[in-house]
Amino acid sequence: MKFLRKKLDYIKPAFLRRGKFQKFAPAFFAIDSFLFVPNHTTRTGAHIRDGVDLKRVMYTVVLALLPALFFGMWNVGYQHFSQIGGDLSFWHLMGYGATKVLPMVIVSYGIGLGIEFLFAIKRGHEVNEGYLVTGMLIPLIMPVELPLWMLALAVAFAVVLGKEVFGGTGMNILNPALLARAFAFFSYAPYMSGDKVWVADAAKLDAVSGETILGTLADGGGQVSHSVMDMFMGYVPGSIGETSVLMILIGAALLIFTGVASWRIMLSAVLGAAVMGLIFNATAVNPLMAFPWWQHMLVGGFAFGIVFMATDPVSSAQTTKGKWIYGFFVGFLAVMIRVFNSAYPEGVMMAILLMNVFAPTIDHYVIQSNVKRRKNRLKKLVKAA
């Protein structure tokens, strides 16, 4: 590694002040600090620092996403070959899935990071690591048949209008990955729903049963042909990364264990969904309302949404109490939207985006109660005097 370090130190002066490529300094230092944690020492304040930094946090989330990514590749192959018939061996399915999924990952990272680097160079600030996660999330919540140019457009929309116009990482109001999905969903609806998009190359086949479970239910009276075990393991059609609850739970375990994502949001979202689900079950008049409350958590993007999207620390509530309230309503509204508005079978996306908007308001009231307590303490004192 000494060789690499020496090489970097050799070319570094060109990127420093008055260097030839001074303008591109943010890009150089992004790569440099990706390879090596820099030799910066503490300047003011505490002389020693915690080992954690934003790169480590973001990369932990990427690690947590990998099980879902790999299962997604396998499932793309499985959905395809189980419909048309063919070799169902593990590596064959993986290989086929990889040819479908990896280009999406590459496009997402390429376009997204490209824009991030451009903005960093233009603004002369460091490249933030936030996109490492967003770039992985976006392909995982898209249908496999989405054309790459649409994906690229959705990514560009999310990064520029979802994030950079607000000032970049840490400043955005909405979760950028969900924004990309919402953009694609409303702009290219035929490519984002229906029974053709979830199975690779489905258009070439005559009879495909590639409808998602929620879609089947929403169409009215359709019979769900998948077993509960299939839903849990993820052998069902759906967005690339969202189908396998098991793989998502493995990721969730890593996030909770490392303390990177808020277990409070995850738990309260499950509670919220359960409450809404139970209410519907008790008053059921159609198959959608009668759909068992606990199965809501196994189908669609619910698990993926609450583990990886609702817990985004930037767009969720920031106070501890606020997180409980925010999470509860994400779950509650997700099920409500699914059942009441069958035009949007994927209620989780809407619920999280809606609660993203309300998160600052929730925090405001939580903090206001703290302020009130402080003022009351003073009032009591004045009265006593």
Place this chain on the structure above:
Amino acid sequence: MSKDIHIKRGLNIPLQGESDKKITSSKSPTQYAIQPPDFYGLTPKLSVKTNDTVVAGDVLFYDKNQEQIKFTSPVSGTIANIKRGAKRKILTVEILADAKDTFKDFGKADANTLSRDQIKEKLLQSGCWPYIKQRPYDVVADPNATPKAIFISAYNTVPLAADFAFILKDRKEAFAAGITVLSKLTDGAVNLGINSKDADFFSAIADANVYNVSGKHPAGNVSFQIAKIDPINQGEKVWVVSPQDVAIIGALFLTGYYNPTRTIAIAGVGVKEPQYYTLKTGQHLEELFSEILVNGNFRLISGNVLSGERIFKNSYLRYFANSICVIPEGNHYDFLGWHPFIGNNKLSLSRTFFSWLTPNKKYNLDTNLNGEERALVVTGEMEQVFPMNIYPLQLLKAAMADDIEKMENLGIYEVAPEDFALIDFTNTSKLEAQEIIRYALDVMVKEVG
């Protein structure tokens, strides 16, 4: 009767190189210096010029805005040099010490027989006043004010902490006398926070309410004890004094002399045999350092590793110091050092290191920032090390925005920069929280007063 306070949240940082319970007295050097920048927020005006002779207790300079606040010489000798920095700011007043100290006699006195004004006068004349600090704002106390209470924390929870009970073991009488003096300055109580292991030592203190404090760092920080005992409201003032300074105040009344001899814990992996040393305020440290420090790339810190100030080998003992820490510099690169579960010799509040599996391990942490400053992303981590009913992230944001009303509402009056030291340490975005709070307090002093 003592009361118990338990502080739940926090983080202990166990570092290698803790001081042995052994006191060595160092040779007295001939060079001393008092450094006005030690007194935050004050503007020094000189009372002496080069070649003047002084005795211990003679005034060297005073505060321009409150002329009663005087700063006196720790030794007798000749003013050797007055060093100035940018804009002619006075950096050091250097004294060449006589072979034997002569002291200015301020007169022995029993605080119980003196009036409040007489006590204040004595503290001001002798140069002991600056030991008393005021909350809010963490500045030297205003002599014209009367605080609602006085707080002393004799429980030290910082990494490589100096043990106050040990430091004071031969100065128990002076400490008790100092408490009595302070109790005359307030209409409220003097509150002393101690750890239960030192309960015997502090049992004889008559003029203070004693609280048994337990918990992880920052339980020993006086702000968190104030918040539990008697929180500061808008418009109120409390005073805080460090235990060693209480003993110096007490000694003034017992002997009549101002003698700022301090016991300092010199600790850290950069010290050959970490232990306690008897030193005098302002003493030149180069000779001592050349004997006791390990050669190598180390950083010297006056105070503790979380909120102390960087010093160099040829510096003088700072006014408020209780410890000096010597830890390795961290100016090295780490190949892919950000990868989770790599580099487990580092301490972290997050569990992206395996270091949480060994809670009793002592760490050798260096001064590497372990990353770069980033936008604020992660939430909830500051609250874990800030055991007060305050939202630290929101307070910091209000501070950065200069929003005075919001800062007031969120509790700026209850905090000091040192309380945010653990936030400096833990936060993922490498935000300089102490610097931001110091800046905010300065804004408040200017705008609210």
